[in-house]
Every structure is written in C-alpha cells, then in structure tokens.
Amino acid sequence: MDLTIEDLKCQTALNYDKELCVCKKVSYRTIYKEIIENKLLTVESIAEKTSASTGCGGCVNRIESLLEYAKKNNYEPLP
Numbered sequence: 001m002d003l004t005i006e007d008l009k010c011q012t013a014l015n016y017d018k019e020l021c022v023c024k025k026v027s028y029r030t031i032y033k034e035i036i037e038n039k040l041l042t043v044e045s046i047a048e049k050t051s052a053s054t055g056c057g058g059c060v061n062r063i064e065s066l067l068e069y070a071k072k073n074n075y076e077p078l079p
Helices: 005-014 028-038 043-050 060-072
Strands: 019-021
C-alpha cells in the first residue's frame, strides 16, 4: 500500500511509535529521528543506521515516503 505524504503525515503524527519495519521492530519515531539528525537521503543509509528494510523489504515504500516527507519539510520534526 503506497501512502501519500498527507496520509503518512496523519498516520505518523497519530502513531509515532508504531512500527514502520515489522521484521526488525523499528518505529516511525526511530527512523524519522535518524533521517532528521543525519540528513539521510536513501533507504540504504537508513538500513545502515536502523536495520529497517533489511528483512522482507515490505517497508521500503513507507521509508521512501518518510524520506520524501522529511525532504519536503526541510528535515523538521513531525508534529
């Protein structure tokens, strides 16, 4: 399921501690924190920092959406 930026914004703001990567048990909060603190630009760089997306790969689209959201919002913290 592909999420739009607005879907992701709403979902993440309401469920910041929800797991984004189920295989590796990594939350939206953890991944977004790494993105904004380190200005990460790729799924691979997030995988190196958090192990997210290194299991089944089912979360890659969500990570890409989160990266896009962070870039569009100048790496500002989520509401």
